[in-house]
Amino acid sequence: MANAALEEIYRALGEEGLRKARWQEKMRVWGMLAQIIWTGLFAAILTFSGWAAALRDSLGGNGVWPDLLFALVFMVLLSLFNLPLSWFFGYWVEQRLGTNRQPLTGWLLDQLKQGLIGAVLFGLFFWGVYLVFRAWPGGWLPALAGVVALLMIGIYLAQPIMIRAQFKAEPLDDEELNAHLERLFEKAGFAYGGVGVLRAGEKTARGNAMLSPKGNKLEVLVFDTLLDEIGPEGLELVVGHELGHRAHKDWPWILTIFGVLIILGLALAYAVLGWVAGRWGLGGPADVATLPILYFVLTAWLALAQVLTNAFMRSREYAADRYALELVPNLEAFERTFVTLAQQNLSDPEPPEWVEFWLHDHPSIARRLEAARRVVQKG
Numbered sequence: 001m002a003n004a005a006l007e008e009i010y011r012a013l014g015e016e017g018l019r020k021a022r023w024q025e026k027m028r029v030w031g032m033l034a035q036i037i038w039t040g041l042f043a044a045i046l047t048f049s050g051w052a053a054a055l056r057d058s059l060g061g062n063g064v065w066p067d068l069l070f071a072l073v074f075m076v077l078l079s080l081f082n083l084p085l086s087w088f089f090g091y092w093v094e095q096r097l098g099t100n101r102q103p104l105t106g107w108l109l110d111q112l113k114q115g116l117i118g119a120v121l122f123g124l125f126f127w128g129v130y131l132v133f134r135a136w137p138g139g140w141l142p143a144l145a146g147v148v149a150l151l152m153i154g155i156y157l158a159q160p161i162m163i164r165a166q167f168k169a170e171p172l173d174d175e176e177l178n179a180h181l182e183r184l185f186e187k188a189g190f191a192y193g194g195v196g197v198l199r200a201g202e203k204t205a206r207g208n209a210m211l212s213p214k215g216n217k218l219e220v221l222v223f224d225t226l227l228d229e230i231g232p233e234g235l236e237l238v239v240g241h242e243l244g245h246r247a248h249k250d251w252p253w254i255l256t257i258f259g260v261l262i263i264l265g266l267a268l269a270y271a272v273l274g275w276v277a278g279r280w281g282l283g284g285p286a287d288v289a290t291l292p293i294l295y296f297v298l299t300a301w302l303a304l305a306q307v308l309t310n311a312f313m314r315s316r317e318y319a320a321d322r323y324a325l326e327l328v329p330n331l332e333a334f335e336r337t338f339v340t341l342a343q344q345n346l347s348d349p350e351p352p353e354w355v356e357f358w359l360h361d362h363p364s365i366a367r368r369l370e371a372a373r374r375v376v377q378k379g
């Protein structure tokens, strides 16, 4: 009977839903490849034309403040150059899938807000990288690890800001459910920070939920689209799953692994920058005008290395599912929630194995349902 829930998902998706889900998987692969090529094109244009060197000179050459200015200008130019690609994979694809509910102007405004936060965060990060490369040409590793650690903290802190910038939140108007969730948090040993229902439905048909730090408590943030469909029982399981991530300290682990991969990518870039010294008006790793090349090397490296982070994250997903089912032993609601999630996000329940291996940070729904059955049977 292991496949009853899976069959239900195929039924719920229908022929058209499944076709869209499979197309979405293809677009995921193309999106990743396009990003590498597009970033390479941007680096090539800026570097071979001599514009990167010219921009550095016009901003005052290499120095503490000119470097910061260069990094920020680079990030803004990159966001603008990326806009057509973002539009294609972020808007046009969503439009074709039927998940988009936003006019183009609203989408552009969201892009602008998120682009600015990202530009500042990564502008500061790359600034730090070049300061370190210049200050310790022979021994940059320890200081670089510090700069990467700051970036990881920045990414962690920026996440709730990014979500709030995109969706308006309203407190949950359901006392009974609030009391239920509070008990659930208590059982798991976490301080309950309430529920924020995100008004996502005005922008997207997709469903999602997450926990977000609120002072020293944790707030549940859930898309109204998802809450409307899965109800209180489903939400308890979704929250249980997210509490599992917290209980297992998955966030610090994921950020640590990601940080180590970034350091390796920067080491790779450092070697490449040594090789370009003296060409196209560039001065090697100490010259901030090499940032377009560094950025490209880092992007390509992370696109390949995500195989490792994704494998780790998938293993954490199983553990979080197990935790949720131990906290809320309701397999029927667990399976129902997956039917809704698959339908809302047009998930292919059984994507091509190599795509899952390379690009998915969650195991396929078919695998998760099977693992859940095993947990319940064993328990």
Ligand SMILES: [Zn+2]
Residues within 6 Å of the ligand: 241, 242, 245, 317, 320
């Ligand atoms: Zn998860």
